[in-house]
Amino acid sequence: METQELDTSMEDEVRSRLGELLETFPPSSTEPVKFWGAQFDLGLAYVHFPVGLGGLGASPSYQELIQSELRRAGAPNNFFRNPIGVGMAAPTVLTHGSRELAERLLRPCFTTEEVWCQLFSEPGAGSDVASLATRAERDGDVWVINGQKVWTTLAHISRWGMLLARTNPDLPKHKGLTYFIVDMHAPGVEVRPLRQITGDAEFNEVFFNDVKVPDAHRLGEVGNGWSVAITTLMNERLSIGGNIAPRNSGSIGEALKIIKNSQNVTAEHKAEFMKLWCAAEAGRLLNIRAGQTRRAGNPGPEGSVAKLLYAELNKKIYSFAMDLLGQDGLLYSSYEMHRPDFAEVQRESVRSSYDLPKAFLRSRANSIEGGTSEIMRNILGERVLGLPGEPRVDKDRSWAETPRN
Missing domain, CATH: 1.10.540 (Butyryl-Coa Dehydrogenase, subunit A; domain 1)
Known part of the structure; x- marks a missing residue:
């Protein structure tokens, strides 16, 4: 064959x-x-x-x-x-x-001996990442980085970061970007924790003050950083939504345990659970099929399907499970700030024990991280279904001339 x-x-x-x-x-x-x-x-x-x-x-x-x-x-x-x-x-x-x-x-x-983080989002550039303002200016064989990034998962334990920075402010926002690999231990890199609703600080804000990055750590051509970033973003959505877990694991597995052990389960609860279970199983099978048919190389926009499904369904499942717990769901172990050495979003399919109230609170981030659900719908509408794109008045305007928040 x-x-x-x-x-x-x-x-x-x-x-x-x-x-x-x-x-x-x-x-x-x-x-x-x-x-x-x-x-x-x-x-x-x-x-x-x-x-x-x-x-x-x-x-x-x-x-x-x-x-x-x-x-x-x-x-x-x-x-x-x-x-x-x-x-x-x-x-x-x-x-x-x-x-x-x-x-x-x-x-x-x-081997995880060197942990990585992603340095894209900024206080004024979240869903519209291409409007970012962090600057990279060339000085011989090195680039000097100045700026701020935010919502950087695991930056506090990372050895390397994938950095998207502006190298030409006189071009339209998507065309003046360059992609770098930055040493998170380099002089001038400062990482500060961002405390979440769970009490943990998985996320961070990162400041760059005259940080030097060798040109050998540039990925792609100067000014072609957006194309490189697309590779990262498509793989991000696949990794968040496309992780293939065993049947009855993750959030739906936890809901199954609760409904089996609860004394207050009604016929309506059982009907609602079966709807959620069917959706979770359909998503799991979809991920298996996508994994089998994806060719070598980088995933396309279809990865946004799994990410969108995972984000929205996960929130519904945890809300349902909390309803079953009743007043026990009001209990929370501790709001003491902790800086974990893992990302909760990636542990759902391998978790062996749950703090359900914490998982419920953490699931609120699922429809924001890795691209909001609104952005996922735009991507699917435009790039998969061929629907008309959102109006973009700054498409051919230089970044320097475009008003920003």
């Missing part, structure tokens, strides 16, 4: 390497970082990546086989430890970076 999806020799190779990984590095007795390093070296990290960079140059359809076998074996999951690095930075670096940069960054990203 011509397609790799039906290439039995490649499937045999993948299964052979999986056997070698699990036999040589048993998940129950191997340190997670060591296990993930071995997985990367065997080409089982991103099976569609090139050989030597965590992959085998195979079809991405084999990745679900790998993940399924690793889950069955009880292997550790690196996704929630470094969700932005594993889900977003890795494909962006591979697509737009040099081979040397990929060789330096991809392995410690996958």
Whole structure:
């Protein structure tokens, strides 16, 4: 057969390497970082990546086989430890970076030895990211960065950040941007916590004061940062909404436990739960199909479907579960500020125990982070359905001449 999806020799190779990984590095007795390093070296990290960079140059359809076998074996999951690095930075670096940069960054990203964050949003540039004001000015072989970013998940533990900055204010907003990889430990980088409704501070604001970034850490051409950013954003939406979880896991699994154990379940509760369960299962199957049919490379706008579905459904499920708890849902463990070493949004499918009131409060962010639900609907309407776009009066106007908030 011509397609790799039906290439039995490649499937045999993948299964052979999986056997070698699990036999040589048993998940129950191997340190997670060591296990993930071995997985990367065997080409089982991103099976569609090139050989030597965590992959085998195979079809991405084999990745679900790998993940399924690793889950069955009880292997550790690196996704929630470094969700932005594993889900977003890795494909962006591979697509737009040099081979040397990929060789330096991809392995410690996958092993979570180097955590990543995303430096796009600003106080005056949220949904309209392209209007950002952070400046990057060239000084020989380095770029000098000044500005502020906000809502930066895990910036407080990150080694690297994906930074979108303005390099030419005299061009329209989308055309004067350049994309950089910034060292979060560099002089001039300041990270401050942003406390959320849960009491945690997953998010941060980040300030850049004459931060120097080598030109070798630029991804893509100068002024072509928006195209690079699209790679990151499409992978972000896929990683948030497209994480394939086992049936009856995550928020719907928690709701199922509550409805089984509750003494006050009515026929209306059961009917509402079945509607939610069917929607959750349909979304899970949709993600499986999308994962099987997506070709190697970067996801398209269709990833916004899963992200939108996940965000809105997750809020409904947690609201339903809180209603079942009744007055017990009013109890909250602690509002003491904590700076976690993981992103809650990525732990839903792997969580083994729940603080349900906290999960309910945290779910409010699902329809904001990674692109608001309103933006997701615009993307789907324009880029998938071909509907007329929103009016854009600043499309051909230079950023410097465009009024901003």
